Amino acid sequence: MAPTSYTKFHTNLQPISSSLLKAKTTSLTIIASTSNESPHLNPQQSSAAGKMKRLVLSPEGRTKFNALPDRDFYAYPRLVKHVDDGFISTLTNLYRQRLRPEMHILDLMSSWVSHLPDEVNYTRVVGHGLNAQELAKNPRLDYFVVKDLNEDQRFEFESCCFDAVLCTVSIQYLQQPEQVFAEVFRILKPGGLFIVSFSNRLFYEKAISAWREGTAYSRVQFVVQYFQCVEGFTEPEVVRRLPSEDDNKGSDSPVGWIMRLFGLMAGSDPFYAVIAYRNFKPVYD
Numbered sequence: 326m327a328p329t330s331y332t333k334f335h336t337n338l339q340p341i342s343s344s345l346l347k348a349k350t351t352s353l354t355i356i357a358s359t360s361n362e363s364p365h366l367n368p369q370q371s372s373a374a375g376k377m378k379r380l381v382l383s384p385e386g387r388t389k390f391n392a393l394p395d396r397d398f399y400a401y402p403r404l405v406k407h408v409d410d411g412f413i414s415t416l417t418n419l420y421r422q423r424l425r426p427e428m429h430i431l432d433l434m435s436s437w438v439s440h441l442p443d444e445v446n447y448t449r450v451v452g453h454g455l456n457a458q459e460l461a462k463n464p465r466l467d468y469f470v471v472k473d474l475n476e477d478q479r480f481e482f483e484s485c486c487f488d489a490v491l492c493t494v495s496i497q498y499l500q501q502p503e504q505v506f507a508e509v510f511r512i513l514k515p516g517g518l519f520i521v522s523f524s525n526r527l528f529y530e531k532a533i534s535a536w537r538e539g540t541a542y543s544r545v546q547f548v549v550q551y552f553q554c555v556e557g558f559t560e561p562e563v564v565r566r567l568p569s570e571d572d573n574k575g576s577d578s579p580v581g582w583i584m585r586l587f588g589l590m591a592g593s594d595p596f597y598a599v600i601a602y603r604n605f606k607p608v609y610d
Contacts, residue, residue, distance in 0.1 A: 374557030374604065375510045377503050381550045386535030387500040395498070396473050398531055399455035408494055408524050412594040415566050416440045416493065416522050419598060423518060425609070428488035431512065432466065434474070434495035439465035451487075453480075478504040482512045490519045497527050497536040497544075502551045510555050513603040519558075521548050522598040541595065548599040558601040568593035 391398060421442045424430065428447050432439075435452040437459040452460045452469035460469040472480070478501055490509045499505055509519050523544065529537060536544060545563055552561040 375507055376556045377507050377554055378556055379554050380503055381547065381554050382502070382533070382535055386533060388534045389500070389531055391530035394473065395475055395531065396455055398528075401456070408526060409594045411566075411568075412524055412596050413438075413440055415596045416598070417442050419520070419522075419564065420491075421445070423520065423600070424489055429486065431482075431487045431490045432463075433490055433492040433509070434498070435460060435463060435466070435469070435491075435493070437462040439463050440491075440493055441465050474505055475500045478508050480508060480512060484511050485514045487512050488514055488517045490517070492519070492521045494523050494526065496521050496523050496548060496551075497532040500533055502547075503554050506551045506558075507555045510557055510603055515604045516602060516607040518600060518602045518606075519552075520598055520600050521551075522596070523548070524594040524596060526594065541597070545597055545599065548597075552599065552601045557604055559604070559606055561599050561601045564596075564598040564600065566596040568595055 417440050420440065424441070424445070424447065426445055426447055429449045430441075430447055430451070432450060432452045435454045436456075439450075441447070441450070449467050450465050452463055452466035453472060454460050454469065455471060455473060457469070457471050460466060460471070463469070470480070475498075490513060496502065506519075513519065525541065527536065535547065539547065545565075549561045549563065552558045
């Protein structure tokens with residue numbers, strides 16, 4: 326898509342009912358969990374909710390090898406899967422456990438592939454990304470918005486309008502993640518959840534320096550700290566599924582590792598997800 330088409334979708338974004346939200350035509354391991362928050366919220370105690378308490382990344386940690394605008398990098402559609410079937414299955418099962426049919430969902434930094442369970446019909450699923458052609462092919466999106474979050478972290482959605490926000494294998498590209506998490510907090514309803522999932526794959530030239538140079542542990546900790554830097558999120562819960570020896574058979578050589586990094590060799594991608602709720606974690610019957 327040419328940059329002019331991008332501008333058409335990016336300018337003057339409005340809530341769902343407006344013309345600028347384009348309609349489409351077409352075994353987990355918990356290694357850190359939330360504490361037992363009370364579902365009763367004291368308004369006086371939450372007056373600072375949603376405010377950023379600190380910055381997590383240094384200026385150097387936000388840099389990219391490819392400093393050109395992301396909208397140029399994503400100008401043409403990439404109709405490929407960025408993680409393997411094992412990762413997708415694990416993520417879909419997580420969504421099956423955590424999301425409810427009556428929810429209004431924002432799929433942040435989405436693409437042509439949906440990871441939502443096929444058998445569940447949600448009230449509304451809104452997509453966001455940088456390529457309208459990819460988003461138009463996503464069968465689960467009711468609407469979508471094209472917007473570069475590295476240029477502008479503010480959506481023109483109303484506050485408290487989504488029950489869940491999802492971000493799949495894209496967190497590594499955000500240069501202002503603290504502001505994005507604060508914005509997610511604003512648009513989530515009280516008790517709404519934000520699920521951030523990722524593996525070890527990335528577009529190396531577009532990932533931020535802190536992520537490129539990090540380890541699996543440090544990357545999890547970055548996402549945990551993104552939540553913790555915004556007042557009002559519950560204590561983050563970390564979920565992971567690591568590949569077994571059988572999963573990685575044949576990929577432990579240097580050539581195998583390089584091929585897996587670029588998605589050229591079958592195998593099992595490690596799965597990580599970090600989850601937190603706005604204000605409190607709901608308890609459902």
